[in-house]
Amino acid sequence: MTETPISSRDNSLFKRLKKLSESARARRGAQMTLLDGEHLLAAYLDAGGQPHTLVSASSFDVGRFRALAGRCPHAKTIVLTDALFAELTPVATPTGVLSEAAWLMPPPINATPLVLVLEDIQDPGNLGSMLRTGAAAGATLAVLSKGCHDPWSPKALRGGQGAQFVLPLECGVDIPAWCALFEGQSLALALGEDRSVFARDLTGPLAIIVGNEGGGLSHKVRAAATATVQIPMPGKMESLNASVALAIAMFETVRQRSG
Structure with missing residues (x-):
């Protein structure tokens, strides 16, 4: 050579x-x-x-x-x-x-839908980490809004550590329109809600929606979701990193489906 x-x-x-x-x-x-x-x-x-x-x-x-x-x-x-x-x-x-x-185009995954839906995630490392979490949790699809960072950028690929090669992606999606067509429950993760994600039945077809690192989810996306839920935080912090919040919800789904 x-x-x-x-x-x-x-x-x-x-x-x-x-x-x-x-x-x-x-x-x-x-x-x-x-x-x-x-x-x-x-x-x-x-x-x-x-x-x-x-x-x-x-x-x-x-x-x-x-x-x-x-x-x-x-x-x-x-x-x-x-x-x-x-x-x-x-x-x-x-x-x-x-x-x-x-680019690789992974085939559809034949399993109970578990979709991560990302609105305007702009940090490439965060985006890659979220895709990695989804792939590790057995997600069947990742849906990205037009405002998300490019999942195929070198920095997002480093964060994903191969997730983009195995997790089907839909990019540039109108999330409210997508939620209207999704045949399952769509849960928007947000602060200040009384309802806990841990109290939901996550065993059926499910989409977990996470918003921008700074601004959170838009009002349109929150309105389009089946419900808005939070992750209880008894400690003295106002919020979690968006990728961490997604990971908690994803692996609560894994726990419930494995039980």
Whole structure:
């Protein structure tokens, strides 16, 4: 295997990778993204994907890179100078490996519906963490409003740790309209409610709705939900992180369905 060295920002392949790292529009147009690190590449391969291009920083161990490339027989392999590689990576301390990969479209999951519905989640790390929680809890679908961050951005992928490869996604959704068509109960998580999520029967078809990190859920979405519920907090804090709140509700559903 021969790696192609690239040292110029004017290289057409580097320009393409740079657009994928920075632009949601470019990712949508190409249905492609960049996977940062060995773990995400392994998760992508385990889910049945094959990357188009493998990218190594010049300082990354050659033997490790070639071992990764051995699992990707059809991928083009390139080596970037450390400075160019740092322009593509989403983290301050680069992992040394990136993969240019097509979006995966997981098949529908045949199980009692458990849907996470996300309204205007704008922090990529939070979004990725929520998708990871949903996948871990056995969610059958993730529904994202138009105001959500791009789930295929490098930072959201790092937060998801492979969730996007196994959890079906619907993006750019009108959530009130979606709730009106959902054949099950939709529960909006919000503060200041008397009703506890722990008091609900969560064993049937269920959608759990979580809102923006700062503003919470919109009035339209709360009105469209079957009910608005809260997570009881006896301690002296006003709120929970949105991803934590989702995790509590998701795994309460797992507990009830496992009982």
